[in-house]
Amino acid sequence: xxxxxxxxxxxxxxxILIVFSGxxxxxxxxxxxxxxTEPFNASEVILHHVMDDHQWHFADWFVMPLPVIVYSSxxxxxxxxxxxxxxxxxxxxxxxxxxxxHNHITLADSGxxxxxxxxxxxxxxxxxxxxxxxxxxxxxxxxxKKNQGKAPTGMQSFFEPVILFVRDEIVxxxxxxQYERFMPYMLTLFFFILFGNLLGLLPGAGNLTGNIAVTMxxxxxxxxxxxxxxxxxxxxxxxxxxxxxxxxxxxxxPVEIIGIFTKPFSLMIRLFVAITAGHIVLLxxxxxxxxxxxxxxxxxxxxIVLFINLIELLVAGIQAYVFTMFSSMYIGMAVADHSHDH
Amino acid sequence: xxxxxxxxxxxIWQAFIFLLLIxxxxxxxxxxxxxxxxxxxxxxxxxxxSAEQAKKEMASLxxxxxxxxxxxxxxxxxxxxxxxxxxxxxxxxxQSDAKKNADKxxxxxxxxxxxxxxxxxxxxxxxxxxxxxxxxxxxxKKNLADDKAQKDLADSYIKELKLN
Numbered sequence: 458x459x460x461x462x463x464x465x466x467x468x469x470x471x472x473i474l475i476v477f478s479g480x481x482x483x484x485x486x487x488x489x490x491x492x493x494t495e496p497f498n499a500s501e502v503i504l505h506h507v508m509d510d511h512q513w514h515f516a517d518w519f520v521m522p523l524p525v526i527v528y529s530s531x532x533x534x535x536x537x538x539x540x541x542x543x544x545x546x547x548x549x550x551x552x553x554x555x556x557x558x559h560n561h562i563t564l565a566d567s568g569x570x571x572x573x574x575x576x577x578x579x580x581x582x583x584x585x586x587x588x589x590x591x592x593x594x595x596x597x598x599x600x601x602k603k604n605q606g607k608a609p610t611g612m613q614s615f616f617e618p619v620i621l622f623v624r625d626e627i628v629x630x631x632x633x634x635q636y637e638r639f640m641p642y643m644l645t646l647f648f649f650i651l652f653g654n655l656l657g658l659l660p661g662a663g664n665l666t667g668n669i670a671v672t673m674x675x676x677x678x679x680x681x682x683x684x685x686x687x688x689x690x691x692x693x694x695x696x697x698x699x700x701x702x703x704x705x706x707x708x709x710x711p712v713e714i715i716g717i718f719t720k721p722f723s724l725m726i727r728l729f730v731a732i733t734a735g736h737i738v739l740l741x742x743x744x745x746x747x748x749x750x751x752x753x754x755x756x757x758x759x760x761i762v763l764f765i766n767l768i769e770l771l772v773a774g775i776q777a778y779v780f781t782m783f784s785s786m787y788i789g790m791a792v793a794d795h796s797h798d799h
Numbered sequence: 800x801x802x803x804x805x806x807x808x809x810x811i812w813q814a815f816i817f818l819l820l821i822x823x824x825x826x827x828x829x830x831x832x833x834x835x836x837x838x839x840x841x842x843x844x845x846x847x848x849s850a851e852q853a854k855k856e857m858a859s860l861x862x863x864x865x866x867x868x869x870x871x872x873x874x875x876x877x878x879x880x881x882x883x884x885x886x887x888x889x890x891x892x893x894q895s896d897a898k899k900n901a902d903k904x905x906x907x908x909x910x911x912x913x914x915x916x917x918x919x920x921x922x923x924x925x926x927x928x929x930x931x932x933x934x935x936x937x938x939x940k941k942n943l944a945d946d947k948a949q950k951d952l953a954d955s956y957i958k959e960l961k962l963n
Contacts, residue, residue, distance in 0.1 A: 504801075504802065507802065508801060508802060509806060509809060559801065560801065572807065572808070573806070573807070573808040574808045574811060574812070575808060577806075577808065577809065579809055580808070580809060580812045583809075583812055583813060583816050584816070587816050587819070587820050590820060590824065591820070591823060591824065591827070591828075594824055594827070594828035594829075594832070595827050595828055597828060597832060598827060598828045598831040598832050601831055601832050601835040601836075602831060602835070605835065606839070606842065617836070620832060620833075620836070621836065624833070624836075637833075640829060640833055641821060641824065641825035641829045641830075642821055644824070644829050645817070645820055645821045645824050645825070645829075649817065649820065668805075668809060669802070669803055669804070669805045670805035670806050670807075670809035670810045670813060671809065671813050673805045673810065674810050674813040674814050674817065675813075675817070677814075678814075678817065733802070
């Protein structure tokens with residue numbers, strides 16, 4: 458019999474180990490920056506870590522340049538390495554008429570912004586996340602095929618309860634009997650956010666699910682699915698709320714219409730804030746060591762960071778759950794049978 | 800604030816990759832996984848149902864067995880009862896037959912005795928008649944000589960006869 462290559466327990470501990478060892482990598486990275494003459498700017502370091510970038514900054518001595526893909530009506534499509542924006546002394550330079558300024562690529566002469574489709578750090582993270590999801594879940598599917606009518610093994614037995622949890626605890630109760638239609642979206646959403654959150658906790662990783670562009674896109678997907686699936690009852694409740702006196706209906710109408718948009722907006726903000734705030738807290742605690750320039754503070758803050766990291770692991774799961782649950786709820790409201798009277 | 804401004808590039812990539820992910824995962828992962836899960840759940844449900852069914856069948860089988868047993872017992876009792884009755888009847892019959900036979904034998908014996916007795920009586924009567932004739936002859940003979948003597952003689956003979 459083939460030995461399952463994915464034993465959940467060791468992997469879980471390995472994950473924790475990696476996360477904890479990650480505490481120190483930013484310390485070392487920033488430590489070297491501290492040698493320079495300029496004073497230590499904590500907020501700059503922190504924002505640099507939580508924001509997108511055109512290069513992948515693992516450490517000061519290891520910066521991976523990423524491909525830049527830009528399009529402008531003036532110059533057409535251009536693809537080049539982001540290392541072109543720096544000379545050998547790490548000074549920002551213009552390249553081919555493009556200028557990189559605070560992560561925004563503009564045309565050097567007119568200062569006009571271009572459409573930036575670069576493989577940034579977060580796009581690279583997105584690829585990694587997608588590849589990991591594809592790898593993991595095709596393996597799980599293979600397990601199901603292999604163990605037809607038998608007990609699950611390996612990776613399959615690790616993810617099966619999670620998939621069942623999403624199905625039976627999140628999607629089914631919130632959407633109702635039509636839940637099967639939305640299962641592929643919900644499962645993809647849940648595991649995309651979960652894996653993204655966990656990957657984001659790895660040292661040197663990009664803050665994918667804590668990026669507002671990513672959360673916005675996910676929220677827009679839920680928004681579109683909700684409203685395209687909205688039945689007569691759903692729109693009836695919005696435009697002509699039943700069981701409410703006529704004058705009140707006029708008042709309720711704008712509230713309901715705003716409600717259509719606040720729902721995905723809350724989804725977007727919640728995930729973005731939860732993940733980004735977690736990263737900022739972690740980085741702030743680490744920065745304390747450099748602000749005070751003391752080893753003792755470093756040890757103390759590292760202990761707190763250790764604790765916060767555990768909380769972040771929890772938050773990673775909770776946020777994936779919450780996003781999926783609220784998405785299910787909104788979709789559930791849109792497809793519910795409103796046969797009951799108010 | 801850059802942190803709060805969604806970058807159009809990332810939005811485009813995210814939308815594209817996420818759509819691709821939904822499509823690929825739905826085809827390669829979710830469909831087989833959810834299908835297998837459903838299948839397994841159904842097979843478990845089926846197994847449970849059939850176990851329940853088997854239990855019910857067992858119960859009805861047991862009831863049937865008990866019915867059969869009871870019927871068999873009743874049948875046995877009935878057979879025993881008839882057998883006993885038949886035996887009794889045979890016994891009575893045999894008894895009455897024997898009695899009849901015995902009666903007949905006794906009757907026969909009695910009639911034989913009667914016949915024998917009649918024959919014996921008849922014999923005695925004949926002898927008495929012969930004796931009477933003899934006495935009468937002797938009387939007549941004596942009567943010729945003496946009346947008195949005749950009379951005595953007759954008396955003595957009669958006495959003799961009586962002694963006989």
